[in-house]
Amino acid sequence: MKYIDRDLSWLSFNGRILQEIASLNVPLMERLKFVAIYSSNLEEFYKVRVASHRFAQKYKGDKRNKYGYRPSYILQQINTIVSEQQTYLGKLFYNEIVPGLADEGILFLCGQINAVDHQLIEKYYDEHFKHEFKLLEVTNETSLDLKNQAIYQLVIDDNRQYLLEMDYTSWGRFITLEENKQYTKIVQVDDIFRYNIHKLLGHGAEAYAFKISRDAELYIDEEQDESIVKKIKKSLKKRDTGLPCRLLFNENIPFKHINALRKKLDLDMSSLIAGGTYHNYYDFFEFPVFEDKPHLYYLTEEQQPCSQLDNSSDWYQTIVDEDVFLSYPYQSFNYVTDFLKFATEDDGVEEISTTLYRVSKTSEIGLALERAAKNGKRVFVFSEVLARFDEESNIYWGERLEQAGAVVKYGIANLKVHAKAFLIKRREKGILKSYAYLGTGNLNEKTARIYADHGILTSDERYTKDLNEVFKFLKDEQYQPHFKHLLVAPFTLRKKVTKAIRRAMEKAVAGEKQVLHVKLNSLEDPEMIDLIREAADVGVQFQMVVRGICCYCPLSKAQKKNVKIVSVIDKYLEHTRIYHLSERETYLASADWMTRNLSGRIEIAFPIWDAEVQNLLLQQVSYQLNDGIKGRIINSEGDNQLVEGNNSLTSQEYMHELVANLQKTKTIRK
Template identity: 55%
Template sequence: MNYTDRDLNWLSFNERILQEAENEDSPLMERLKFIAIYSSNLEEFYRVRVASHRFAQRYHDDIKNKYGYRPSFLLQQITQVVSSQQERMGKVFYSKILPGLAKEGIHLLTDHFSEEDENQMGTFYDNQLEGNFTIRDITEEVKLQLKNLTVYLYAVTKERQFIIELDYKTFGRFIDVSTSDKEKRVVQLDDIFRSNTSKFLGEKSEIFAVKISRDAELYMDEEQEEDIVVKIEKSIVNRDTGLPSRLLFDENIPFKYIDTLRKKIEVDMSGLIPGGRYHNFYDFFGFPASEKHLLYPEIPKIQCHRLDNSSDWFEEINKEAIFLSFPYQSYDYVTRFLKIASEDKDVEEINITLYRVAKTSAVCQALEAAAKSGKKVFVLDEAQARFDEASNIYWGERLRKAGATVRYGINDLKVHAKICTIKRRESEGIKTYAYMGTGNFNEKTAEIYGDHALLTTQTNYTKDLDEVFAFLKDNSYQPKFETLLVAPFNLRSSIEHLIDNEISLVKKGKKGKLTIKLNSLEDTLMIDKLRHAADEGVEIDLIVRGICCYHPQTKLQEKNIKVVSIIDRFLEHTRIYHFHNDGVSKVYLASADWMTRNLSRRIEVAFPILKESAKALLLAELDAQLHDNKKGRYVACKKENQFIEGDETIGSQEKMFELVSKYNF
């Protein structure tokens, strides 16, 4: 095959997450968080990607995808890989993490409950749980409609079988049954039911956990002439009843019972995924233990002295562009600037794109205040940001009520750019202040996502951003760009031209080199372009956190293309494009990965970094990640997911903290 399938490769990425759970150099609670991340990732994978393959297999005749693979083959391969990974996850959880926590006096009890534990569990059941659950007989006649992502207990007695639905929302997953301050003893809600089955079934029984995952795609009826918000709200409800993508079950359950359940909820055999005694490991994000020595040490936020020492942020930004790096610096600089703009009497207009925002969004609150004060506020609110649809609609409607003009996306194009312009009346006329970033306007995720942003009034940026917003407001407008690379208009062609330039330099006997940092590399045309450049002698370094569909086909590609991935404390989210350009580097920050959807079906913005000190920081960041032998892995080669060799003793994120600390802010 010419390309690695994106979903099989995604499983390789999730294996890197699992490696961090296995990493004994990391604090115990952080390793438990990586278990939760692995589980959460896998859940979304089944709800989105696996569900799409099942849909294609059932309704589209099992035809090959653009990488050359049939859904039936992919589903088979996915089941094999996931089963192996789940076994690894169970091993590290039970044989490493739980014993490690026990040594710290934190006991998550999964068996061997003491008499006191049993008494505590019985008391909890009697006082709180009795009668507060749903139990149904499983008979040939009964129809079962299991809720999406809900853990059920399958109870088997001598004569009957039951499905029990637990109320996790009310009681939580983890129950503290400690009787002294010397140690923490925690049980799971599942086990409280298990230890009290005789009270509600009246006889001896076996209990097994099962869970269904359903298709998360929003299948909206395009023929219905309804408001996009109404369509989405209707479709979100259907996620709870969508096509099953997997049935996860305790591997100890006798097959005849799980086969009965499978048939009742219409899951085919490839959708059966054996697991352990417990499911929904992503609930461990909320495990009740916060001992500091079991977590990453807190790191101080690096100040932006120019803003901190300024009484007039508009004046400071107007003097010279301000470059920011998250999470090493506080996202408060962004939310505070929007708040200042919302309150400033000379600000007349704010334009912004929103893709994913925090639930209690300080960004949206500032926009709301601006609209209420009479300022013109335009919000492109991407209503189809998967799993954030309801939150985005909530904020969109709230901003609309405040007086903002809100548009929920564009037909056939998702808006993924992270841009904002603020129009302010000053002595010389209207001045435009611009924000461009690689991450969402989300102060919560900015605490754990590695991203960069620029605040500027430079007209070469602001003129092009005005063109973007003119198109977002009126899709019949034909935008023109001189500085920014904007998908789907000139981003792909500009990247191709920049790669061609490196090829031409090699042909002239000069050095051709490019370094690209992305979340995902999936677009087949871009992969072919990189292969061609490598065959012509261009040196290519790729830092790809997640999906990478490239694999070498020639000796020159093996020699000239190096791919690494960084998985560490913070999620590497920024996109950086660096072209050597005969020693006069061209460096861009971007919202776009090199996926077909980003380059061809989304509004994305890549912006050049012109300030030499900021450019130097980004180049140092790329170099540190390419040589990170603590958290860096090789990708797309025979050493898949093996750690990078080298003598360096500092990880690239630790190095990044040093770089940002030394940067002249």
């Protein structure tokens, strides 16, 4: 095959998460957090990607996708790989994580329970849960309407079946049974029920956990003459009743019982995924925190200052003097939110335009925009209502901002808006002056603490004029925008990147050494992959960092020699996109090299002209390419071998130093 399938590649990425769970270089509680990340990733994968394959197989026939694979083959491979991964995860969890916690005095009771602990569990049940557990008997006539992702206990007693929904929201999941100076005993609420089931049904009853995952796609009825918001709201209500795509069950359930359940849910055999005693491991995000054991967690690094702004009495003038480069979470995202807050209270500011892709319910950005609108400023917000799993939050802020007086737009036909930017227009001496923010990550304070991203605050007209063109189009998609410096998908981004690579090919053929450095979340677009291969065959070298999906595989010796791809999994989620296409062309971008980003979304790649920042970005990519601690080689085998290197610090630790050093030079020059 010419390409690795995107979903099989993604499973390889989740395999790299498993490597972090296994790594002794990762603090124990952080390994447990990676358990939650692995589980959360897999849950979304089934709800979105597996569901789409099942939908295609059922309604569109078993046709090959753009990578050359049929849904039936992909589903078979997914089941095999996930089964192997989850077996490995179980071994890591029970053989390393749980004993490691016990060594620290954190006794996580799962598995065999001794007599003393059994008494504690029974006592807790009697005091807290005696009347909470209500069983539903399941007969041939019982109709099941099971909630998406909810954990159920299937209780079997003398061939009679009962169901119990585990209400973690009300009960909590992790129960502290006993706590003293020597140890803390923690049990899951599942076991509170399982070890007391005899009080409900007698000693012969057994309980087994299972769950279903449903298709999370929003199938919007385009025929309905309603607003996009109303259509999304209707579709969101159906998400919990979507087509089941997986039945995950305790492998110890007798087959006749799980098969009967499968038939009731109208699932085929390929939907059955055997698992362990417990499910929804992503709940370990909520595992108790032990502040008295800091060695079990990553060290909290002090965020670096932004010397340009910290030493400024007039942020506007500072931004006029020089672009302000910011890097999160090595620096605080507060610089961005504070600048927007200044603008809301500034009488000179007349207009604010912004894109919102993923925004939290408690968003400081949202509050600032609301304040601006209430203060009488013209506020335009493009809220991408189709940002998967953030639809409700985006609608919430869109409607709230509309009530405050902002103009809010929710969608453009056949395009998602994924660009991360805002534009402020301020009247200075009778003339409107523009200030802008352009970034690689969402305008979201919460994710900025754990996603590694970059952004700039600028008043440079080369940015602001083009960004104004973007917003003119967002306000009126009949407008024909023109761009000189920003690369904007779907208008110019693919074309300009392709032109730069072909220019490098010409130079390579002429005997010039050509090395392109690219950092992405995903490399999936067949057209871009073919172009990389074509360039590599004539001697262009690609040094690439690709965190997640990578569909590239070499088809020649030259391609294997000239294309190096590394993935870095570490403390922070690598989210920055960097295109270094020549000595004169370095871009930061919101776009990965996926077909959807290059051809189906509004994306922005913005040039970096500051030589010091260019150098920092190149060093960042270089450190990641040679990270022998957290870097994995991406190849056709998908074996995730560590990069060869003798670095004493991880590339993220080096990045912290790079940002610190940049601030020192900015301070000296100031």
